[in-house]
Amino acid sequence: MANEQTSVPLYAASEVLTAANMNISAGTGVPVFATTVTRDAAFGGANEKVLAEGQLCYLSASNIVQYYDGAAWATVGPAAPAASGLTLVSTTTIGSAVSSVTVSNAFSATYDNYLVLIGGGVASVAGFVGLKLGAVAADYLGGQVQTNTGGTLTSAGDSFAVAFLKAFLFGTLGSSGTLTINSPFIAAQTFISTTSFGGSDAASSYIGKLAANTSVTAFTLTPASGTLTGGTIKVYGYANS
Numbered sequence: 001m002a003n004e005q006t007s008v009p010l011y012a013a014s015e016v017l018t019a020a021n022m023n024i025s026a027g028t029g030v031p032v033f034a035t036t037v038t039r040d041a042a043f044g045g046a047n048e049k050v051l052a053e054g055q056l057c058y059l060s061a062s063n064i065v066q067y068y069d070g071a072a073w074a075t076v077g078p079a080a081p082a083a084s085g086l087t088l089v090s091t092t093t094i095g096s097a098v099s100s101v102t103v104s105n106a107f108s109a110t111y112d113n114y115l116v117l118i119g120g121g122v123a124s125v126a127g128f129v130g131l132k133l134g135a136v137a138a139d140y141l142g143g144q145v146q147t148n149t150g151g152t153l154t155s156a157g158d159s160f161a162v163a164f165l166k167a168f169l170f171g172t173l174g175s176s177g178t179l180t181i182n183s184p185f186i187a188a189q190t191f192i193s194t195t196s197f198g199g200s201d202a203a204s205s206y207i208g209k210l211a212a213n214t215s216v217t218a219f220t221l222t223p224a225s226g227t228l229t230g231g232t233i234k235v236y237g238y239a240n241s
Helices: 019-026 036-041
Strands: 056-059 064-068 073-077 086-093 101-103 113-119 127-133 140-149 152-157 160-162 165-170 176-182 188-197 202-214 219-223 232-238
Touching: 036 056, 086 101, 101 232, 127 202, 140 165, 165 176, 165 188, 165 202, 165 219
Parallel strands: none
Antiparallel strands: 056 064, 064 073, 086 232, 101 219, 113 176, 113 232, 127 165, 127 219, 140 152, 140 160, 140 202, 176 188, 188 202
């Protein structure tokens, strides 16, 4: 970078200064360094200024302005942006009249836990959509299903060791849902919880797990009957720290 320098010179009395000497910091008025390493090396050496309170600098690697408070460097701004707690991993568009949709490369070692958002899709036949993790078709333990239809709340438990989990409720007038998946890539039991909206007056919540200590990278959604059309499936990874 044109403005970066590696020292903040200190000139001696009667020293003849060249144009190159004067141009070291004249272009910015504030010394510009690539990193904190070159910043720290620029002060206190032979023919260099002694670092003192009030000194300013700009770091090009992180795009921040700093000042020295007499004991340490502090940031003026702009501060480096904080890492987001959620990162978009993939977006899958549901096709037209599909009997199932698979999201590949959804899970990896980068994240332990995931958030899946589904919106905009419709079903040819209203009902639950089954969730299968990877190619595993057994050892799912169903949890409690609570469905509110037309103001009537009903509850029912799934049988054990089923081939999939009832993940979402899809309707013929529009659907949306939220799914949390804990530890799908880790070789341990995978837990899920969902809430979904399947039409003008139907909503559902569900919990379940894959009991097998299995690592998976993908999942598949399959309606109990009929087909799915449109909408998107977005997968987000929760930051591990």
